[in-house]
Amino acid sequence: MIGVIRSQNLLTPSKQAGTQSTGGIERTTNAPRALPPLPERPRRLEDRHSVSTIGTTSSQSAYTHSDEIFSDGRASVMTSVWHSLMLNVQSIELETFMAAMEGFRIGGSPLDYAGNSSAHYLMSAGLNLDYLRRLHWMEAGRQAIYEQNVFGQNPLHVVNPNERGHELVRLLEWFKTVPAVKLPPGLLLTQRDIYGHTPLHALLCRPLEKELYTKIFDVFPLVEHQLRAPDVTGKTVLALMNEVAFQAQSISESNFKKIQIGVSEIEAFLERTGGAGTEHEYSFHEIARGARGTSWAMFYECRICGQINTHSSSYLDQMICACAHGRDRGAPDSAGLTPAHALITYKRATPDGTHESPTQTAELFRLLVPHDDTTLREVLHVLDPQGNSLMHNVAVRGFHEILEYILSLEEPKRRRAMVNACVNHQNREISVLAAVEEELQKMSERSRIANPFQKKDPLRERFLNEMRGQLLKVKQVLLSVGAEINPSPTTRWRIT
Numbered sequence: 001m002i003g004v005i006r007s008q009n010l011l012t013p014s015k016q017a018g019t020q021s022t023g024g025i026e027r028t029t030n031a032p033r034a035l036p037p038l039p040e041r042p043r044r045l046e047d048r049h050s051v052s053t054i055g056t057t058s059s060q061s062a063y064t065h066s067d068e069i070f071s072d073g074r075a076s077v078m079t080s081v082w083h084s085l086m087l088n089v090q091s092i093e094l095e096t097f098m099a100a101m102e103g104f105r106i107g108g109s110p111l112d113y114a115g116n117s118s119a120h121y122l123m124s125a126g127l128n129l130d131y132l133r134r135l136h137w138m139e140a141g142r143q144a145i146y147e148q149n150v151f152g153q154n155p156l157h158v159v160n161p162n163e164r165g166h167e168l169v170r171l172l173e174w175f176k177t178v179p180a181v182k183l184p185p186g187l188l189l190t191q192r193d194i195y196g197h198t199p200l201h202a203l204l205c206r207p208l209e210k211e212l213y214t215k216i217f218d219v220f221p222l223v224e225h226q227l228r229a230p231d232v233t234g235k236t237v238l239a240l241m242n243e244v245a246f247q248a249q250s251i252s253e254s255n256f257k258k259i260q261i262g263v264s265e266i267e268a269f270l271e272r273t274g275g276a277g278t279e280h281e282y283s284f285h286e287i288a289r290g291a292r293g294t295s296w297a298m299f300y301e302c303r304i305c306g307q308i309n310t311h312s313s314s315y316l317d318q319m320i321c322a323c324a325h326g327r328d329r330g331a332p333d334s335a336g337l338t339p340a341h342a343l344i345t346y347k348r349a350t351p352d353g354t355h356e357s358p359t360q361t362a363e364l365f366r367l368l369v370p371h372d373d374t375t376l377r378e379v380l381h382v383l384d385p386q387g388n389s390l391m392h393n394v395a396v397r398g399f400h401e402i403l404e405y406i407l408s409l410e411e412p413k414r415r416r417a418m419v420n421a422c423v424n425h426q427n428r429e430i431s432v433l434a435a436v437e438e439e440l441q442k443m444s445e446r447s448r449i450a451n452p453f454q455k456k457d458p459l460r461e462r463f464l465n466e467m468r469g470q471l472l473k474v475k476q477v478l479l480s481v482g483a484e485i486n487p488s489p490t491t492r493w494r495i496t
Contacts (some may be wrong), residue, residue, distance in 0.1 A: 260415030
């Protein structure tokens with residue numbers, strides 16, 4: 001038996017020809033079939049309407065159909081018998097579930113090639129902490145079942161509360177301090193996926209009972225910050241909830257009302273706590289865009305620490321100050337840019353008026369994402385508002401030092417997917433390597449085009465030669481880790 005997780009639009013289940021639904025899993029009726037293609041990178045993030053989660057076809061809840069499973073509406077992933085067991089957990093007694101795990105397990109529970117663990121499948125099938133605990137304590141390598149998949153989702157991103165909302169707070173407490181796992185407390189409740197959504201974003205886009213909201217807010221760390229933080233489209237959780245609610249209205253009036261009540265509860269909570277304001281703190285985003293604080297005469301006032309002349313106005317010193325004061329290094333701003341993307345895409349000038357060198361940019365990037373802090377790895381995978389990966393933006397600008405550094409931070413199994421991510425460029429899909437080749441072609445064309453009646457501009461020639469050299473180094477780095485011009489869908493998303 002092979003189960004197939006199907007993608008379905010939010011709250012709008014749709015059956016496809018050639019499939020039948022049984023116990024939460026769609027099975028093909030004309031098996032065997034080849035592995036269906038995985039999704040491409042999203043074309044227009046601004047067209048997204050809710051968080052990206054794993055959906056199931058379970059009939060136990062009207063709200064089991066999430067949009068864009070594995071990032072868009074075309075994905076379907078072949079699962080093992082083990083994952084089929086997780087998806088059918090709602091119809092299996094606990095003792096039977098444990099016996100089945102013992103019988104099916106061979107060398108530990110498997111991951112699918114997009115990095116979804118047993119816990120991802122279990123949580124997407126419905127909320128049940130007792131089953132998760134059994135799975136947790138059976139696993140010798142239990143930490144792996146809580147890791148983020150290729151889309152940045154940990155198991156809590158895809159949890160389906162069903163009608164078991166009374167267990168939700170217990171589950172959140174479990175994820176806050178998972179026993180026998182080396183994770184900082186609260187990390188799983190704050191991790192962002194590639195769209196800048198935390199598990200709180202995902203959860204609040206579900207229809208919940210009114211009395212749950214206050215309890216949820218008590219569990220999540222930095223809850224006010226999470227509620228106000230935009231995603232990569234610049235939308236806060238309130239904007240996402242309003243969009244989801246109106247999608248739900250034509251399907252379930254009850255779910256529409258529940259989500260609207262949730263919006264009111266969040267607004268009231270932010271009003272009570274003073275977190276309803278929209279003023280943005282001076283932070284990494286401003287520094288990346290070239291801001292230098294407040295200066296006059298012989299004085300410099302840092303807009304982060306508020307001190308005068310305690311450090312210089314350099315970008316490096318400002319970033320050190322921002323790090324020391326705990327500014328968020330991963331949150332998108334109102335334009336949808338994370339600090340990492342802003343650092344790469346904006347140009348900055350040095351005090352003498354010259355452009356910041358690639359080496360200086362690399363120094364700032366290493367400070368923003370230090371090699372010894374593994375909790376910041378998610379920063380490397382969040383997309384920009386156009387759907388470009390950080391790897392793409394780094395590569396096409398010739399930042400070979402930063403490219404090598406980023407690859408050194410990630411596990412080898414994830415590097416190949418990172419360098420083979422594709423984006424939509426001028427209405428066509430293009431890989432990172434293909435985009436770099438296009439940039440090299442542009443450099444060559446710019447070198448050939450010259451006015452015969454004018455002398456050559458040495459500064460222009462120097463710039464073109466330097467940029468060509470940087471892009472060639474980027475190309476070498478990409479090829480060394482398996483980048484392809486036309487990667488297959490599986491190559492783009494495989495991290496196992």
